[in-house]
Amino acid sequence: MSTRKQCDFYLVRYVPDPVRNEFVNIGVLLRDVAQPEQITVNFTKDWARVRCIDPDVDVAMLESLESELRRRLAHQGSDATPLMRVFEDSFSTGLQITEPRAYLAESMIAGVEELMRLFVEPRKRQASARKTGRQAIQAKMRSQFERAGVWDLMRKRISVSRYTKTGDPLRIDCGYRPNGLIRMFHAVSLDSDTEWPKVLAFSVESIREGVARIENAELELTAIVEPIVEVSADREDVERVEQYRFSVETMEEQDIRVITTNDLPRMAETAQREFRL
The missing domain is CATH 3.40.50 (Rossmann fold)
Structure with a gap:
């Protein structure tokens, strides 16, 4: 059996109103602990839950942020410390990133897919087949x-x-x-x-x-x-x-x-x- 990778994962949240503190998880960042420069980012493709808390959400803007986030993280080097700072300095207060949590992944791609199902798109666990x-x-x-x-x-x-x-x-x-x-x-x-x-x-x-x-x-x-x-x-x-x-x-x-x-x-x-x- 293949050895799983020791990783940290972060959830990206959309928070339209910080005062009310309502949020929806919209994406996942997964980092390989042994090679911290290896980061996989994935945002949701189903914005229905986001529209429930913010009918006027700019979906095109959120979709563009995924590629922008990948570009910026790719240039931060192997130091894991600045990740939170990169995110907080680069994006609006409408987005937040959680503290890292430990995770063992079969691979970076498989890990992100599982985390998306668990935390971002839970309905797909029942609906994906249909x-x-x-x-x-x-x-x-x-x-x-x-x-x-x-x-x-x-x-x-x-x-x-x-x-x-x-x-x-x-x-x-x-x-x-x-x-x-x-x-x-x-x-x-x-x-x-x-x-x-x-x-x-x-x-x-x-x-x-x-x-x-x-x-x-x-x-x-x-x-x-x-x-x-x-x-x-x-x-x-x-x-x-x-x-x-x-x-x-x-x-x-x-x-x-x-x-x-x-x-x-x-x-x-x-x-x-x-x-x-």
């Missing part, structure tokens, strides 16, 4: 990019108005640029997001033209969907099967690459090679 839709695909996509070490290097929530017209509300989940090609990725649930294939098919040509004009690059847009068996386990459900195939064909006719969540590890490996990690 989780469906675009949010589930997004979570799987992000998880694979994180495992490949490229998530923090990618652009997120890419506003296409830069390439099309002012006011265009469409945002693509993430992307990056290897050489003269821009790869963009968007989660599309063919079980619940029935309009998304048409939206992407309608928009992609103007996005492609804008990318060529502004970035002097080609665009490869990839839609990530569920395998057909997750949408229709019953092969006799002809209507759902036909709808699934129609959606895929609608996107592919506009040169949108369509892959399923089963292909995500291979996609992440490609990104890892292209980032030369």
Whole structure:
């Protein structure tokens, strides 16, 4: 049996009103005690609990803080002492970090995943097996990019108005640029997001033209969907099967690459090679 790593973990809390002292755990920091410069950070992808205590929360800001926190911690060196100071000096009073607690982890990634289930996203212990839709695909996509070490290097929530017209509300989940090609990725649930294939098919040509004009690059847009068996386990459900195939064909006719969540590890490996990690 493999030896577990001795670690310390910290919980990141969102505290919208310090006077009322209500908080929600939104993330975990895990540090290897033997190699204190090795820190893994993960924030929640489900902001429902945060919205319960603060309906006006700026989710985009909180999501951006995860990458910012990783960058700052990566430059603090091996001294564990300044971690609390780095956090307190760098971020608003709306965020707090707990004192460290001891933890034995099989690995840094496995440890963070377990701590997230225990302290940040406890509902996933019951709901994860049945989780469906675009949010589930997004979570799987992000998880694979994180495992490949490229998530923090990618652009997120890419506003296409830069390439099309002012006011265009469409945002693509993430992307990056290897050489003269821009790869963009968007989660599309063919079980619940029935309009998304048409939206992407309608928009992609103007996005492609804008990318060529502004970035002097080609665009490869990839839609990530569920395998057909997750949408229709019953092969006799002809209507759902036909709808699934129609959606895929609608996107592919506009040169949108369509892959399923089963292909995500291979996609992440490609990104890892292209980032030369």
